[in-house]
Amino acid sequence: MRKLIIYILFFICLFSCEEETDWNLASIVIPRLVVDGMITNQRGRQEVTLTLPVKNINDIPVPVSGAFVAITDQEKVYFLTEIIEKPGTYVTADTVQGVVGKIYTLYIRIAEFEFVANSYMVPVEPLKNPFIVPCDKQENFYHLIPESEGDPFMMFIFINWINTPFCKDDHSCHERINHYHLNSIDVNEFFKPDKEIICFPSGSQIIRRKFSLNPDHQRFIRSMLMETEWRGGIFDVQRGNILSNMSPGAIGYFAASTVVTDTLYIE
């Protein structure tokens, strides 16, 4: 359907349309705590990162150190400690594992301020085989078309080709793709703008982590996509702040998800 738009714009614009522009935002310092946390059913270190918003686009986020962070499941309390090498990142012990049926509460205290969020996990469906298709004009390079059916989920796809002869620079030979499948129907999703296609060479390693989404988490993801991947098409909707399950004063999301993971190698 986007071809319709492309054709119409081609027809009417005489090759005009989108260009880079300078835009002076009326940015201000917004006193909010940004929380990015998750507990999964995979036994290991569960992670929460705390940062502050930035004034300008592409500014480096400022981590929030020295916070007291804990996750409870109404029976046990898991304390998180800050990783010295990664300020603002707090982790549990590596034996923590979430389960379906429990409600998890994230508790954060910074100075006299306290923030909480609740979440619960639902089962995730097994991974399905992805489509791997050749990239245009790039011999031996491919891109991945993730699955898009079944229950709502999000998938983090880590691609690494450092150990292939195609890698010229270690820093540019690994990518991360976030992929989402929701059961909502939105016009701006249907007519979303083109997304950068990540091409990787044969021999690449692909790690897929598929997370379940409970209904509230799904609403959060939908809200986030409205302002990111789905923003910039021709049927944009009113802008708005992204949902959060954090108590007032904090933004972001604390999620509880079940996860399935696999690793693929591109031959």
Place this chain on the structure above:
Amino acid sequence: MEKDVTELSSHKIFVPNIKSIACIVLLIVWLIPEGFSQEVDSLLNRKISFTIKNILLEEALHTFSEKSGLRFSYNAKRISTDTNISIDVENVTVKEVLDMICTQAGLTYESVEKQIILKKAKSELIKSQIGVGKVTLSGFIRDADTGEILIGAAVYLSELETGTISNAYGFYSITLPQDSYNIKISYIGYNELNRTLNLSSSYKMDIQLSKSEILMEEIIVIPDDRISFVGASQMSNMDINPGDLMQMPAFLGEGDVIKSLQSIPGIQLFADGSTMFFVRGGDRDQNLILLDEAPIYNPSHLLGLFSTFIPDAVKDINIYKGDIPASYGSRLSSLIDIKTNDGNLNRFSMNGSIGMLSTKLGIEAPIVREKGSFFLSGRMSQVGWVFKRLNDRVEDFYFYDVNSKLNWKFNDRNRIFLTFYSGADLYSEKSDNLNSTGINWKNNALTFRWNHVFSKKLFSNTTLYASSYDYALYTSIENSNFWNSSIANLTLKSDFSWFINPAMTLYSGFAFSGHNINPGNFFINNQLTSAVPYVSKKHNRESAFYAENDHQITKKLNIRYGIRLSIWENTGEAIEIEYNQDLNPVDSSYYPPGKAYHSFSNLTPRISLSYQINPNTALKASYTRTAQYLHLINNSISPFTTLDVWLPSGPNIPDQTANQIASGIIYQIEKTGILLSSEIYYKKMKNQIDYIDHAEMLLNPFVEGELRFGNAWSYGLEVLAEKKTGRLRGWMGYAYSRAWRQFPDTNNGLKYPAFYDRPNEFSFMLIYDINSRVNTSMNWYYASGSAITTPSGFYYFQGHTLPLFTEKNNDRFPNYHRLDVSFRFRLNKNPHRFQHYLGLSIYNLYGRKNPVFINFNKIETETNVFKTPGDLGSLPNLITTQTFIYNVIPSINYHFQLK
């Protein structure tokens, strides 16, 4: 009873009755004293002492004339000279004495050259109409060449300094005392017609006006527009001549009714590429667009790049920005009343054009000469042909419009009109899974109208119309899988115009409507599917009754007051959701077919006043209350037509109301044809709709829970200079306006500017006839940028860069401006019936890039294409981009007419 009427002079051939002329036009003139040489003004200011006691007017005037040196002139047939006059004054001005005489005799006067012309005072004239000797002059006003009825043509009686204008069906009626009158009939673009009639009984006079020829010299021909200028209290109204529309610069040469509204102060188009517009701070769904009475819900083609109306098929475009007549309701902010051609009653004619976008052809002809005719016009795009060759996946890509009209005059009292309109867009392409996907929307309208003249003073029009708008998004055309929303109505209405006397016309009527709405559901194999939630259809009944009186109270004061009662009922079959205080759904109710379960009613009064300060200046003021029960539910910020969903007022959506007051001044620069007007207004609107952040609008049975309700208000100053005639014509306008909204649940409850809050707006549209074969036109539009929401900061989450907003509509697009020019050449030197033209136009002459979107989430790829980032492993280097629609766009088109 009409045989005693004699038409004395006109452009037509008449047989004058000399005796009548002599009798009626007898003027008695005193020339006392001889050698009169002083100016009237100096005589009037001279002081005298004057005494008369109980003597007849005729003798009093004679005596006064001797004393004052004034000469008097009056029509003895019209002024009663048997009134007794008594005056006893010392050392007062002649003028004061004259005023006393006139007051006692019920006269007015005016000085013309060296004479005092005495006339019966207006109040006396009106009184005389109550008594014996009333006659009614009525009929239809038509184009002499085609037989098309002329809407808004002026009939002016100079003796009474009053008149009337023809209504939407060309009918006029005026009731007068038995007398002889000089009657002027005028209409812009037509030769003025003068007739002298001796009206001793009611008379039906159909009038045919001939079009004025193209002027080679700058000779100003100003139609006598004093009726519409002086008599009408109508405010906030503008009429666009479709002929001028054809000559205005247009995108790809396609003259566009809706796009042309942008140059009118107080009307703002959404953005480039849109047919959505906002009027005086009202939202986009608050404009009622009527095509021969039937509402058109989405007048757009190619997502909104063009409007659906074929300019060649349009006869009249009347725009009300406020002060909407009581005969119309159902929208808060404006009325765009479009009337189509009836069809040539005299001979076959046709027109057509070929442009870069579409081809048009229109034909019209009498079925039986002077009795009935038809009009048929069609437009078909040719963009599909281009796109199919650009990409073999494209299966269909087109839009079309068909306008047709049939009219039949049974007799002098009965005439019927049948109008049909259909327009549609379709795009389809083959998808990867061998299915075809596509979008399709269509508007249909069918109108049957019956004009009936009950008497020379009572005219009626009864209309039965149906219109619909249907939108489908196909996921598989082969399997008939699609999302569909629609709205349709069926209405019966009757309007009555009772021309009581020249000073009073009463309009009344009623309307009964049914509205059916499908807010959007998904169909698989053409069957409603249970795989996705069902959104209940809505059925509604609407009744409306109105009365409005147009009253010329004095020569200078006109008042129009009316009231409309509308009753809205929600009926089954429907499922209504009940929400708690947090707007979460808690229950639902099922209502069987036909059961009325909720209703609204609104009394919406309106009043407007016009006070004429002098023959060229009038002050106007109006108050209008309006109500609306149908709402476009759409949180899109795109200028393009998106998946439209309409919902009615009901248990969860309150009715909307608006109150608007306006005041203005209108000034006609004498003998130039230039009309200057200025208006200020304040409008307050209740129960306006906004949405929660990222509301779920499609396939959501709980969509009403996503809506928030609040108030809006707007105010502004509009200035307009119009020149409708002459070689140079057009208009210039400026508007300062503000539009605010305030919702308890939006923007922390604080007021915020509406998207269409664009404080400064300036425009001009000029057409210049270089010679009889070439004309040029120019259109420039400037407006402050629309209010938009931009981030106040950003934060990062799982690799995404997310915006953080602190205030709604805290920023603005850059100021908008655009210049368009066009030239039109008539290709044949000596046209008779056949004329053909070549049009050249350049849209956006200086290539202004007016953005319609600003985004902060794109990266630029190696191929210089802007995309959302795919790799979220590290922070992407996001850039800010703007999207604009039009660059410099030249175009050429060919147009022909066979008259």
